[in-house]
Amino acid sequence: MLHVDSDLKKLDKYYKDNGLMINASKTRFMKVGKYESATLDCMLNNWGYEEVEVLRYLGVLIDNTLKMTTQYGQVVNKLTMSLRALRIVRNFLPSPILWQFYNAYVGSHLNYCNFVLIRLSVKCIKRLQSLQSRAIKLVFGLELTFQTLDLFKELFLIHYQSLV
Structure with missing residues (x-):
């Protein structure tokens, strides 16, 4: 950790x-893991960097525990809002448009950087699967009790629960 200051000087020189310039107002740092280091904080703060517990990188929220629970919460919120909208528009739009709606507002959130979801608990993955299944049932007008596994295979969709 004592190399941080010299590394920052090398970066600044480069x-x-x-x-180029490092914009300190846009630069953040995050300690990953459990650290007790006032020296590191002081060094980075002297350079004008702010410490954060959650960092957004290319649309993915990464927290300092690397458990991806913040990203999961964001995806669940977006899917829940999309399901509400889907319930409203399903009676007014034809099936092909509903399928496009699903891909834009549900599938896109499940598929973008879905490899980070692997770190989630079984309970979280089941919740994502449940939301995805509900969306598919709304799009195709299926009963709530309909088993979607075969439909997922037919549509080439990831069945998250089967990954557990």
């Missing part, structure tokens, strides 16, 4: 040599 940026200056190449006509």
